[in-house]
Amino acid sequence: MPSFKTLDDLNDITGKRVLVRVDLNVPVKDGKVTDTTRIERVAPTITELADKGAKVILLAHFGRPKGGPEAEFSLSIVAPSVEAVLDRRVHFASDCIGDAAAKAVAGLENGEVLLLENTRFHKGEEKNDPDFVRALAANGDIYVNDAFSAAHRAHASTEGLAHLLPAYAGRTMQAELEALEKGLGQPKRPVVAIVGGAKVSSKIDLLKNLVKKVDGLVIGGGMANTFLAAKGINVGKSLCEHDLADTAREIMAEAAKAGCEIVLPVDGVVAREFKAGAANEVVAIDKIPADAMVLDVGPASIKAVNAWIGKAETLVWNGPLGAFEIEPFDTATVSAANHAAEETKAGKLVSVAGGGDTVSALNHAGVADDFSYVSTAGGAFLEWMEGKPLPGVDVLSAK
Numbered sequence: 001m002p003s004f005k006t007l008d009d010l011n012d013i014t015g016k017r018v019l020v021r022v023d024l025n026v027p028v029k030d031g032k033v034t035d036t037t038r039i040e041r042v043a044p045t046i047t048e049l050a051d052k053g054a055k056v057i058l059l060a061h062f063g064r065p066k067g068g069p070e071a072e073f074s075l076s077i078v079a080p081s082v083e084a085v086l087d088r089r090v091h092f093a094s095d096c097i098g099d100a101a102a103k104a105v106a107g108l109e110n111g112e113v114l115l116l117e118n119t120r121f122h123k124g125e126e127k128n129d130p131d132f133v134r135a136l137a138a139n140g141d142i143y144v145n146d147a148f149s150a151a152h153r154a155h156a157s158t159e160g161l162a163h164l165l166p167a168y169a170g171r172t173m174q175a176e177l178e179a180l181e182k183g184l185g186q187p188k189r190p191v192v193a194i195v196g197g198a199k200v201s202s203k204i205d206l207l208k209n210l211v212k213k214v215d216g217l218v219i220g221g222g223m224a225n226t227f228l229a230a231k232g233i234n235v236g237k238s239l240c241e242h243d244l245a246d247t248a249r250e251i252m253a254e255a256a257k258a259g260c261e262i263v264l265p266v267d268g269v270v271a272r273e274f275k276a277g278a279a280n281e282v283v284a285i286d287k288i289p290a291d292a293m294v295l296d297v298g299p300a301s302i303k304a305v306n307a308w309i310g311k312a313e314t315l316v317w318n319g320p321l322g323a324f325e326i327e328p329f330d331t332a333t334v335s336a337a338n339h340a341a342e343e344t345k346a347g348k349l350v351s352v353a354g355g356g357d358t359v360s361a362l363n364h365a366g367v368a369d370d371f372s373y374v375s376t377a378g379g380a381f382l383e384w385m386e387g388k389p390l391p392g393v394d395v396l397s398a399k
């Protein structure tokens, strides 16, 4: 376990401005938050600090805007859910630096909570630009990082701030690391990892190391299409990053060397529209129509996934197997989630899953409470599993 200062080390913070980095990158549909797990997980840190009389200033990113304001990525969409979960008023400022932020902070009473607008509305956030870090730090006396799920990013609000302000880990940061160490520190073999979802380019590299740590790697979702295309299969209009074909091939070669079995879909559920109830059919994976996209893995593939879950002692899961938000393309994800939950309840499996959408998918399947542990983190959790240093954690430990 990394050693860092926690909220237990914070004494007499009445009136202190505490900048708290949280992960509010929650799933949203039609302008409404559809899963509040990440907010619920950071609530204890916020409440504890506010109840001790601090002025709590929340910093977070939301989505992947291109370095400037974009209405669909405004944290004002998430603010009402933060208020509802905390059951207390949450002020909002239209910028995370500059006059708007300074004015909102100056107006805070002790024990009040303020949410600042998306840090990624400034290019300096992802660049960890020193001027931007200074501008953020101007609004705080103390920095608390409770965003374990963003700790794999060396950004201004996840890493840079810890160099300028006294830095502490929040309760969720602490709890996530403790739980992952307990559940996966020395995993019982065989270990199977399921990796799906849509963030192909940001997650594919880490599979190179992951295949050395697991016995089976089941690939689904958008990630699978990239691997299938690398094997020369025509994936039609499916979500696929064709320029990553070489990387996918390298991972398959690494897996073969390491004795890790890669399980790719053998069939898929294809549709021509990305919407609930879209007309769909099951096709063999080498028969994907050129004008269609794979939105879920098919029944034969589900069988193979569930067989791996059945023989594994440990399951590590990030990324849904299909576009689970739109029925019936949730079928594979729900089936695998149910099977993993049954195996866990029967004491045959240690199941650890993580990721904003993965947690939402497990909630959708109604089995999140049956898993051994559900992390708020996806990419960060996989990087932790790989054994890679997490900049947001390391900087706290170095203090």
Ligand SMILES: Nc1ncnc2c1ncn2[C@@H]1O[C@H](COP(=O)(O)OP(=O)(O)O)[C@@H](O)[C@H]1O
Binding pocket: 196, 197, 198, 199, 200, 220, 221, 222, 239, 294, 295, 296, 318, 319, 320, 321, 322, 323, 324, 325, 354, 355, 356, 357, 358, 359, 377, 378, 379
């Ligand atoms: N075959 C697919 N085609 C398009 N999108 C997909 C497909 N499979 C999964 N997805 C999408 O992947 C998204 C989740 O991916 P990701 O962000 O990587 O997961 P997490 O947030 O759990 O880390 C979901 O919104 C889901 O709809």
Ligand SMILES: O=C(OP(=O)(O)O)[C@H](O)COP(=O)(O)O
Binding pocket: 023, 025, 063, 064, 149, 150, 153, 199, 202, 354, 355, 356, 357, 376, 377, 378, 379, 380
């Ligand atoms: O949602 C997140 O990660 P995840 O999708 O891997 O769970 C985090 O908020 C990090 O977001 P990013 O991958 O846009 O840096």
